[in-house]
Amino acid sequence: MDHREELKENSDQLDYLAVPFQKPDLGDEEIAEVVACLKSGWLTTGPRTAEFEESFAGYIGVKHAVAMNSCTAALHLGLKALGVSAGDAVVVPTMTFAATAEVVIHCGAKPLFVDCRESDLNMDMDHARKVTTAAREAGTKVKTIIPMHYGGQIGDVEATRALAREHGLTMLGDAAHCCPAYYRKEADAPWQSVSSDADISCFSFYANKSITTGEGGMLVTNNAEWAEDARVRRLHGIDMDAWDRFSGNRTGYSVMKLGYKYNLTDIASAIGIHQLRKADAFLQGRRRVAESYAELLGDVEDVILPRENPNRIHSWHVYPIRVRPGKGHRSRGEIQEKMRERGIFTSVHWKPLHLHRYYAEEFGLKSSSFPEATRLFDDLISLPIYHLLTDAQIEHVCSVLKHTIGVSAK
Numbered sequence: 001m002d003h004r005e006e007l008k009e010n011s012d013q014l015d016y017l018a019v020p021f022q023k024p025d026l027g028d029e030e031i032a033e034v035v036a037c038l039k040s041g042w043l044t045t046g047p048r049t050a051e052f053e054e055s056f057a058g059y060i061g062v063k064h065a066v067a068m069n070s071c072t073a074a075l076h077l078g079l080k081a082l083g084v085s086a087g088d089a090v091v092v093p094t095m096t097f098a099a100t101a102e103v104v105i106h107c108g109a110k111p112l113f114v115d116c117r118e119s120d121l122n123m124d125m126d127h128a129r130k131v132t133t134a135a136r137e138a139g140t141k142v143k144t145i146i147p148m149h150y151g152g153q154i155g156d157v158e159a160t161r162a163l164a165r166e167h168g169l170t171m172l173g174d175a176a177h178c179c180p181a182y183y184r185k186e187a188d189a190p191w192q193s194v195s196s197d198a199d200i201s202c203f204s205f206y207a208n209k210s211i212t213t214g215e216g217g218m219l220v221t222n223n224a225e226w227a228e229d230a231r232v233r234r235l236h237g238i239d240m241d242a243w244d245r246f247s248g249n250r251t252g253y254s255v256m257k258l259g260y261k262y263n264l265t266d267i268a269s270a271i272g273i274h275q276l277r278k279a280d281a282f283l284q285g286r287r288r289v290a291e292s293y294a295e296l297l298g299d300v301e302d303v304i305l306p307r308e309n310p311n312r313i314h315s316w317h318v319y320p321i322r323v324r325p326g327k328g329h330r331s332r333g334e335i336q337e338k339m340r341e342r343g344i345f346t347s348v349h350w351k352p353l354h355l356h357r358y359y360a361e362e363f364g365l366k367s368s369s370f371p372e373a374t375r376l377f378d379d380l381i382s383l384p385i386y387h388l389l390t391d392a393q394i395e396h397v398c399s400v401l402k403h404t405i406g407v408s409a410k
């Protein structure tokens with residue numbers, strides 16, 4: 001048997017337990033709606049996108065929702081709506097995905113990077129304060145802060161608000177992981193949606209996110225002007241959308257401002273309408289997985305599990321564990337490789353931005369300026385977490401992980 005056949009045979013045997021890192025749950029409802037959309041002949045932004053926007057706004061509890069073809073696009077137009085332009089600076093975490101920072105640069109502005117805190121990997125607000133103050137003292141116009149809620153757990157809302165108020169910053173929430181996520185001020189206070197802590201919040205429906213449209217995103221806000229700005233810019237800056245242009249009597253249109261091609265198709269919205277109806281059920285499923293991991297891995301020596309902070313409802317989009325931090329062990333890459341050999345696919349969220357070549361070189365970033373993110377990154381492994389994960393798969397992940405780190409001890 002050659003190497004390939006052997007691998008295939010092994011993987012066939014493991015198939016019933018193979019654990020992909022992420023698996024979207026797309027049911028008959030999504031499929032039927034996509035088919036209906038195709039049969040209708042209207043494929044681009046139209047009635048299904050309007051319906052998706054309306055139900056999303058209702059679900060999140062905001063006045064306006066503007067659908068985009070990605071969360072990155074929504075973040076970009078969010079910054080535009082908030083008036084971020086050349087010469088401005090925007091505070092961003094280093095422990096995030098590239099999208100959070102690249103949109104700042106696309107606006108001609110400069111990202112100011114902030115370290116994370118160990119407890120939940122969200123922005124360290126003391127560091128954010130230092131970075132903001134130093135930039136302002138140097139004469140830089142710091143305009144906006146982008147809190148990114150790591151894995152779907154809302155960070156230090158109070159401190160972020162206080163900093164924003166003190167320095168007159170607007171807040172753009174990178175809520176890519178937060179469909180849904182909630183917080184409350186104290187134990188007796190009412191739960192609030194993630195969007196209520198920011199001027200504008202952006203969600204992602206990328207293939208591996210908590211609800212998906214394949215590719216897609218949503219900008220939400222209670223401010224009518226910002227919503228309208230994003231709505232116009234998402235389709236070439238034109239003052240009406242394609243549905244208005246081709247379905248009504250309206251003929252002329254005007255390009256009102258610099259536009260982009262960021263609109264969401266009705267095919268994607270057809271999926272989104274039904275995914276959104278299942279968002280709560282999906283969350284319950286991820287919560288079940290998180291609870292099982294906590295139970296099965298809670299007493300494993302040298303494994304640090306993520307936890308839900310008080311007064312937070314975690315969306316559990318990511319389940320980042322840390323293995324044997326600071327102790328001798330196989331590298332994180334080796335642990336991941338050993339698990340992959342047993343059919344378990346893991347990930348890392350994330351290599352901090354200051355360790356990527358482009359950001360390090362372009363902005364002269366040093367590891368020593370971000371000691372926590374630099375240190376924590378080495379040990380982070382994200383375990384699979386999604387509601388389709390079966391109990392058998394969860395047990396398999398845990399037993400393989402235990403075995404892998406057990407034999408990896410030096």
Ligand SMILES: *Cc1c(COP(=O)(O)O)cnc(C)c1O
Nearest residue numbers: 070071072097099176204205206
């Ligand atoms: C996925 C992700 C994005 C980008 O979402 P897209 O819809 O793929 O553009 C932005 N920020 C964070 C934190 C993400 O994880």
